[in-house]
Amino acid sequence: MDVELRGITKRFGAVVANDNVNMVIRGGEVLGLLGENGAGKSTMMNILSGLYSPDEGEILIDGKPVSFDGPGDGIAAGIGMVHQHFMLVPVFTVAENVVLGVEPTKRLGYLDLKKARAQVDEINKKYGLHVPADALIEDLPVGIQQRVEILKVLFREADVLILDEPTAVLTPQEVEDFFSIVRSLKEAGKAIVFITHKLHEILAISDRINVLRQGRITGEGVPESLDEAKLAEMMVGRPVSFTVDKTEANPGRAMLEMTDVIMLDDADERLLDKVSLTVHSGEVVGVAGVQGNGQTELVEAITGLERVASGKIIFDGEDITHASVRERHSRGMAHIPEDRHRDGMISTFTIAENMVLNSYYEPAFARGMAIDWASVQKTAAKYCVDFDVRTPSVFLPAGNLSGGNQQKMVVARELERQTKLVIASQPTRGLDVGSIEYIHARLIEARDEGDGVLIVSSELDEIMGLADRILVMFDGRIVAEFDNTGGKADRNAVGLAMAGAHEGAAA
Amino acid sequence: ASAFTACQVTDTGGIDDAGFNQTAWKGVQDSMAEYGIEGRFLESQAEADYEANLNSLLGGACDVIITVGFLMGDATATSAAANPDQKYSIVDYAYDPTIPNVVGQVYATDQAAFLAGYLAAGMTETGVLGTFGGINIPPVTVFMDGFVHGANHYNSVHGTDVTVLGWNPESQEGLFTGNFDSLDDGRAFAQNLYDEGADIIMPVAGPVGLGSASLANELGTDELKIIGVDADQTQTDPDRAHVYLTSVLKRMDATVQAVIKAAMDDTFEGGLIVGTLENGGVGLAPFHSFEDAVPAELKAEIEEIKAAIIDGSLTIGG
Amino acid sequence: MSAVTTDTSAEKIASAKARQARITGGILIGLSLLVLFLLDVAASEVATFKLSRPRDAWVLPDLVVPGAFNTIAAALLAFLGVRQFLRGGGRWTSLSLGIGIALVIMAFLVWATAGKSFSLTGMLQATMVRAVPIALGGLAGVLSERVAVINIAIEGMLLAGAFTGALMGSLLGGWGGLVMAVLVGGMFGMILAALVVTFRMDQIIAGVVINLFVLGLTSYVTSQVFAEHRYLNNAEIFRSWKIPILGDIPVLGPTLFNQNIFVYGALILVAVATYYLFHTKGGLRARAVGEHPRAADTLGVDVYFTRYLHVTLAGMVAGFGGAWFTLGSVGRFDENMTGGRGFIGLAAMIFGRWHPVGALSAALIFGFADSLQQKLALLNTPIPSEFLAMAPYIATIIVVAGLIGKARPPAADGRPYVKE
Amino acid sequence: MMDGKDLKHVNEDMRKLLARAAFGRGDFEDLFVVPVFAVVAALVLGAVIMLATGVDLPTIGQSFVALAVGSFGSLNAVSETLTAAIPLVLAGLGLGLGFRAGLFNIGAEGQLLLGGTAAVIFTFSFPSLPFPVLMIFGLLAGALVGAAYASIAGILKATTGAHEVISTIMLNLISFRLLEYILRQPYIQREGRSDPISKSVPEAGQLPRLLDWFDPNLRLHAGVFVMLLAVVFVWWLLFRSKIGFAFRASGANPDAARYAGMRSGLVIVAAMATAGALAGLAGASQVQGVLGRASPGFSAQMGFDAIALALLGRSHPVGILFAGILFGGLEAGGRQMQVDAGVSIDLIGIIQALIIVFIAAPLLVRAIFPWGFRKETKGGKA
């Protein structure tokens, strides 16, 4: 099935998200779609799937113009979309999520979950997806959730699959598995649109590539004639450096020492199982691991968001095991949270307010019981300039910023202060190469100024590029440690440890 | 020049409260019918309205202003002091000392309730009576006191063992709905008493009692009878008239009418009107559908007791 | 558990479960002391609970509980408490607490009833009756909040149902009144849906406004019209309808099988709603709309329609519940006669964790506390009547604070959904 | 690193970032045009309802004239309007503050009731204190008790997660009974009275009337200053103070607030207590300024009206002030309407509800009065 988009334009208020875009998608082919944050990729695909309606332009399927009045029509026309933000109901099972909207029923509208399960298992088998049909979504790791999204599309027998940043949250191993699924779909004759910020992925899987910039197509080509540098330049409009520029680490005193830290959940299961680690000043320690192996809890323990059941946490020589979040923060601990939208910012607050979210009480911004807004605003404006947060005004709600700029805002807030230790959790998730480059440089800068830096990321490339030392977490424990000075750690060995291969050795 | 006008300010229950506001208003309406005067009323939404409502009736528009309920006591006194030429009367409230331009109207309700208690004790088949109130306040509990004492008096006269559930005159504690507007509380509380064996119930909670009547209507009067309060409830609740054994009358309409008459005749004098059995300000309503069911000797006993209370030879609560 | 025993530093681990167990233990021991000293009953006294009325088909003898029961209950409580304190944790924690609370309630009843008697069956029957409007209000809340529309307007919908039931019941007879009450309830549901879905009004404001409007309108008509035209406010009520045979079972019969259609209706509606929400296609879609409307939308589920539909249904349920006040109870409308029952229904919904059965259970607890309070007032306990009347509310707070903790509403609850 | 030219450039950027967005036409329409249309639409619908219930046209006309005159048409009307607005605004401020902190406090009614009662008890207990002292302490006592009562719900939420909607509903119901009990106690009940009414607030404890030198019937009292002070204070608290920042942050995104080191438990209790203090103050101002004593139900649903008020004022102190004056005006005007035209005052409730509907749903007003508004740009927030 071939699909053509002609002259598509979509505006959100004053923002032109798509500007007269033309695009062709063919059966049995993977079309790679690339572009900066906010370039309009998701908007374009939401239009194709029927979720948004375009202001101008038309969609042709096999040469015939169609018009969609909602995603139901798109589905009926054979177009399925895996959204950038998961469209899964967390408290439903896999089977329930998959059949939603096309439920098999018996008499009295009775939901035939048995049949649903069977159908899910069938697709599972056909494409080798291995998704447990009865598991609750919220209990599944993101990698599996990703597959559920694909299952949903396949279940509806879509011929066109739109995959919007499907690999953003996957581990390298999961990406490999994912690619083999994509290939088998392609062989089955499906048309696939693949969106990602990762250039090597797009080169590896696409048959054709389109680059979108500020709502327009700015480049087209086939992977054979392109390389990462060219792609990046097409995207950002300037040359981009990929390797993190950094000198050798110069580790100093221990900034953070954790000893035998145990954290329990409500059922007394161990989320952290006797974790011990040290971060020195002037070094970047990377924590690698498949999501859900205790990294989140590790960060919560260090930053004081959750109580630990036993063990000791020492920060620059002082015991902070029982210190509050604020206390740790004011002693110089910076925290870039994993989920910026939920935890890192308040989208209805202005950029200025967000910039002082955790320091508004400090003498610099306070006058007695009041906040000195004039000083807050000046500081915020300075942060914006320093960290290249692109906004017309600091009085705008932070929710209006693009994802990359929101993240830069959070990073600015955390790094612009006097810090000793930086905890960065998934600091570049979902960001375009330009923003990633920028944030990485800032983290290294913090290291070079003598901070200890702890980076938690499921992006192995990020860890390999940034960290001087790599710790691997598995099942709530630290199962392996690698020296990465000069990038000498063995990528494969780290990957294996993430998959739990070291388990026996570490126990 | 213009016709004589009687004005009423209700308390927050409103004019249609099936209670004292409505009964007092009936007094005004009766006067309108009988003496051809004008009548008007203002409803108070909140206590803060009393003063404002009284103010808006001043300036010669009203020949006499009737206020209703003890809660209006302060506002009425203030207004009366500021306007010594305006005539006022307040229902269910007495000033001590009295105010020259205000007539207080109060009622010895326990006298009538005593008769009702005696009657009920004579009529019960289960030997159990019930009562409940709206809120534990004297204008309510005085009914309940009289009712219990009346039943006890029957016991001591006849050597029976009739019990009254829902009120204990010694501890002054008992069964209360906590409101004067939830009719289905009236039903539920009656059901509760019925479950414990009561077959005659006197609810003292304004319209809430209508809910009790509804239960009696459903169960049948063999199972449950109701004693009304304030007005003759066969009149105010005509559709269920047959469930009312009788009503304990608190003739606010009569006293209001008397005050209006006095004001018209220029015999108005500040002070106090106390409704008693003697002056007909309180009393027992006719038995209506139970006229035949009440034994003649019981009727006679009640008349005797009434006479004894009036001449002071019988004291209530002794 | 095994981890704790294998670990040498076990005693230092602050286990959440162990702490909870210790707290529970402490509470139980406290309750034991309470029963021992405050609810002490002389061993010679007995408490009599009547189970049948003399005219019942099958008469059960009275349940006579000796005063020694309380001493035993105190001992049991102490045992449970100490056990929790020492051994702690596990499935036993909530079970012990449940048993403990039941024991305390029983001991309290024995204490209050010592030397007297009351009808246990009557109390249970009243529990059921008093629970009906609250359960229906709660169910209305469940239906609309499951599609993420906060429904503060339950109170207004109940009142509208009560009013319509009385007015239309007077004109058209009971069934006509009932149908109209349901329809008017549904109409207000639809208005709420229109305000929040189509006009994107804040959901709480919309609810508050509907309450204000209905209260104003019904009060206005009551004083402007009903006061003069009494025949408009005098409806025939639905009497109890005893189910043959089942209705004669002692205790259970009067409680469950000798009630009016509102009680049966509430039970049936709860069952149907549970089936619908958790076992049908429509229910799955509704819940999806409540949890993640955009996900539902991407799969072709019409979010707006789903919200309209369910909020309207919620209104109809509330309209039915409202009719209980007039057609199922007293046959006559009075200003503000629902008296906050809609809000208590809302509480029941939260307490029942947005589940129809949960809401019903919560309503039953409330109904129980309410009828218990009435019995206690009859028993001449030394507790002032005002405090007895508070009992249902205090019980609700304790239960919500102690047993529920953080309940999780549907994820999208209260948020408008904007299609592009 | 940066040379002078760059620095200048940076300053230029900062200046741009600091330029505030202008007051747009949309704001103007939301703030002024919508309310005007809302009031008109509500009155028209109110007339329709009167017609439907058999009120004749001249009477309806008379009612609206009375409504206007009774709310703002004379000095007495303005005095009554403001007097009615005082407790509503005070309680509304508390609710608005709660909303900003993400708390839905339905308990203002109970807090107001107990706060007012405390003010009465305090003032008659210390009759020897001189005028401003007793008055101020009375207000403080009211605020304190209101705060304490509200804190119960706050503490329960903070420690056990009990939903504040449930606990405040229950606390309201409890407060009604508690007041009945309190008013029966010999120390509190007025001497010589058998009904539930408290002793009176002594002269020195009263909020003095401001205009009685002009006409003794003018009830406007010094509570109006308390109200204005409270508006300024709450505005300062919310938008200028540190704790207010924490309130708003916790309300807008509790997760982010926690991550930023704000203590959610503390914020909840503090916000509830502040809201309760304002409700308590509302009760105190009512008893010290208008009623002079406590009796069952003297709160007269003000705590519930305040919910609508806070929502109508968009939880902004100034918005609440205006909403309160609107409500006060309706109340005073409604009374006049009853006096002059004999229309039941319950109609006011209906009109209030309708006005809120139209103000809170600008889209609805736009749909009814399309000519009153600028066309929205295509593709805007449809």
Ligand SMILES: Nc1ncnc2c1ncn2[C@@H]1O[C@H](COP(=O)(O)OP(=O)(O)OP(=O)(O)O)[C@@H](O)[C@H]1O
């Ligand atoms: N619902 C919306 N309302 C308003 N503006 C929107 C909306 N969705 C997207 N935009 C704006 O449209 C532009 C394009 O957004 P889009 O999500 O298509 O970008 P993208 O290329 O997918 O970016 P990313 O790589 O961050 O996912 C951005 O400026 C974005 O802020």
Ligand SMILES: Nc1ncnc2c1ncn2[C@@H]1O[C@H](COP(=O)(O)OP(=O)(O)OP(=O)(O)O)[C@@H](O)[C@H]1O
């Ligand atoms: N001088 C200032 N500088 C920066 N931010 C400010 C300043 N004054 C107020 N703010 C913040 O900007 C917003 C606007 O505050 P303002 O006092 O003007 O009320 P408002 O805009 O009417 O409030 P709202 O938008 O919440 O209804 C508030 O969220 C406040 O915290």
Ligand SMILES: [Mg+2]
């Ligand atoms: Mg995107």
Ligand SMILES: [Mg+2]
């Ligand atoms: Mg009325």
